[in-house]
Amino acid sequence: MIKVLVADDHKIIREGLCNMLDAEPDLKVVGAASNGREALALARKLSPDVVIMDISMPELNGIEATRQIRAEAPQAAVIALSMYADKRYVLGMLKAGVAGYLIKDCAFEELARAVVVVHRGETYLSPAIADTVRKVLVTRIDQDPLTRVEELTERERQVLQMIAEGIKTKDIAESLHISVKTVETYRSSIMQKLGLFSVAELTKFAVREGITPP
Structure with missing residues (x-):
């Protein structure tokens, strides 16, 4: 059974994801967080296998929360689930250590599949951000004068x-x-x-x- 933690500041999305994930035979939602700081605290407490992380959250954004979770609970693979396909967000989450990145308009079946994939220690990136990832790999972060x-x-x-x-x-x-x-x-x-x-x-x-x- 794969233990999943869901972090999203929109209640309707958070609850919907929890309900759908819990309906999957091999997945179990162990916690839900409404902001990055709460996600970090729950990751420490619950030791999830996979964290589904929104990026834009109050108090502690998904990028910073992911960075800290990967440092303090390295057993947890993090999947970014965001409405943003912009280079800044993708790059920020990749550098923070996510194992997966999906856009919120993806089908639930794709998200469920991604959870299983990252739990196996593999990477899952949505086809919707393939071009963005390619550009990120071509333009190294230390060559980007805008990033401080x-x-x-x-x-x-x-x-x-x-x-x-x-x-x-x-x-x-x-x-x-x-x-x-x-x-x-x-x-x-x-x-x-x-x-x-x-x-x-x-x-x-x-x-x-x-x-x-x-």
């Missing part, structure tokens, strides 16, 4: 996402259990590393890099 997100620490990427989502400094501090001054220090560090000098520029950068949805 790698310079940020894990916490800085999380703070950047929350800033770009319009969350107030005080609320960021409360959510991350740190002081307002620490949030401001992170923001200054992010701006210095990226060479950006306003919240508007940070937001534009976060959208372009796939850290937060447009």
